[in-house]
Amino acid sequence: MEKTIIELEQAAQTLKLLGDKTRLTILGLVKDSECCVCEFVEVLQMSQPSISQHLRKLRDAGLVKEQRRGQWIFYSLNREHATYPIIHQVLEQIPDQKEKLTALEEAGLRIQCDS
Amino acid sequence: MEKTIIELEQAAQTLKLLGDKTRLTILGLVKDSECCVCEFVEVLQMSQPSISQHLRKLRDAGLVKEQRRGQWIFYSLNREHATYPIIHQVLEQIPDQKEKLTALEEAGLRIQCDS
DNA sequence: TGCACATATAAGCATATACTTATATTATAA
DNA sequence: TTATAATATAAGTATATGCTTATATGTGCA
Secondary structure, three states, X not given: OOOOOOOHHHHHHHHHHHOOHHHHHHHHHHOOOOEEHHHHHHHHOOOXXXXXXXXXXXXXXXXXXXXXXXXXXXXXXXXXXXXXXXXXXXXXXXXXXXXXXXXXXXXXXXXXXXX | OOOOOOOHHHHHHHHHHHOOHHHHHHHHHHOOOOEEHHHHHHHHOOOHHHHHHHHHHHHHOOOEEEEXXXXXXXXXXXXXXXXXXXXXXXXXXXXXXXXXXXXXXHOOOOOOOOO
16 A cells, blocks of 8 residues: 555544544454444444444544445445545554454354345 | 554554544654654643643553653654554654754754753 | 752643433334 | 334433643752
8 A cells, every 4th residue: 555644633533533442343343344233232242322322433534434234234444534544554453353253153143134 | 564463452542642633743753853842842832731741641651762861851752662563654644743843943942962 | 059941740620432221213024 | 004123312421531720850050
């Protein structure tokens, strides 16, 4: 990835959002695949409203996108965001969260939706 | 720089500290050279106690080192910190803060100390 | 010794943050 | 149409954060 310059204020805002264990894990999860709220709840073992509130912050800042499919709302990383290069770099340097989704899958709790 | 994996919790703690405009600027300044408190005060146009408190957080977390030289205390980036790779990457992607020090220098306000 | 400068620390306060519980919204399916 | 599931939002609360003002600490120098 080439070097991109991001305004300091905007970088600080994004870094503040990354500076929380829950949100950092959420971003680590959507780095690999779309996830719906109940999956975050399951993986992070936190209350649904708490997860929803974190997702709202990430979405309000534009770091993630949401897409409704049936009764589920799937969240994904917004790779078009101005500060995405920072997020990308950070996610490269923390442990992969993929296994947590694999565990869900094995437990048959992964949401599959074609609608 | 090669890829280094940093524990998620520790990464989040560092990112939280980076997620503040003042501290991010401070780190951007010490990226290039040591600075003393009064220089941060001058550049950032903030009160001395406020700057000191931000520096304390950065130092308590181990992100910066301090070194007393006479009546001044100089701060520098701790490149040995476990999360330094993250800091390095972030600082690569925000505007260079060097000019702010150049401006100080031209105003004759840069601290030179040989003791 | 005593004063001035650089810096740190303490205390107080307003605002932000991250939960909780309760309730509203939206979509599916019977 | 009604019940249920997934999600969002609202309101309340405890704690964290970032400033302020006031004061303490440490160093250099007359």
